[in-house]
Amino acid sequence: MIVPWQDIPEETLRNLIEHFVLREGTDYGETEISFDDKVTQVVNLLKNKEAVVVYSELHETVDIKLCRDLSSGSSA
Template identity: 60%
Template sequence: MIIPWKELDAETLNNVIEAFVLREGTDYGEQERSLEQKVADVIRQLKSSDVVLVWSELHETLNIMPRGQFRAGDEEREQF
């Protein structure tokens, strides 16, 4: 289920994004970027609808994923 990011409290949204960018294995390329830069990048992607906040009822987790990846997952579930 997509969670509308605009409906989240600013501090909550920031905490969710920080947790996402601090996950081990998140790769930002050769050039190191600050936490603030990474958070700003995700906010920009949310604003442009390139990524969405997704709540998984099955796993009870909140994730940030590309909009196209979420739609592909929906289509696969609908086939079964």
């Protein structure tokens, strides 16, 4: 189930985004991106509808998913 990110309390959303950024691993590009910049990028992905917050009733978890990674058969 997709949860509107705007409905999530600010501190909770920030924690969720930080967890997502930390899981994504290290940036091996030519330019290192700061943690805060990565958080801002994820916020922008949510605002631009390129990512969504998903709640799994089965697993009782909340996660951020990139829209391009969601399969067409997903129950999200």
